[in-house]
Amino acid sequence: MNILILQGSPRANGNTAWMAEEYRKAAESAGHKVTLVDVAHKKIAGCMACEYCHGKGNGTCVQKDDMQELYPLLAEAEVLVLAAPIYYFTMSAQIQAPIQRIYNMQKPGKLKKMALLLSSYSPNVYDGAIGEYHGIQRYWGVEDAGIVTAKIDEQKATATRDKIFQLVSRL
């Protein structure tokens, strides 16, 4: 399958980046085509709610920032993986902006599945992020391809790598 991973932590060698990389490695070795985008280091502004996309923009966004690189990748993606650190009980701002900028597309056209990778310090802090993820996944009518979370003592751990491998093997 054609898999797009959005990595939303600013820490290039952090735990979220590690989870995203483990997903990429597992998926590539299973024969999938994978694109991993570090959205935290892209210049992607929030949606302006101008509705240009739903009017004379005819599906295109009026803002010409790094999101323009993501639109063709989103249009081809069959699996979208969101990888984010938990910031104040939800996904980081760095990943919220690209998620909300998908507004112009209604739904990525070829998307069939989504998965979620979350990193945090504490346990039991995932309800907000998971609620958002399921909301989007059900709104788009795509399959939930699984969630892996890693709190402080689960980060960069073999057990977490195994859980990510299991998600990929069930695609």
Ligand SMILES: Cc1cc2nc3c(=O)[nH]c(=O)nc-3n(C[C@H](O)[C@H](O)[C@H](O)COP(=O)(O)O)c2cc1C
């Ligand atoms: C601004 C900010 C807010 C955070 N809020 C939470 C939180 O609400 N709950 C929690 O468990 N960890 C929180 N953390 C800790 C991060 O989620 C945790 O360190 C995570 O592993 C970072 O992932 P990374 O290594 O990919 O950057 C926060 C960290 C930052 C910088």
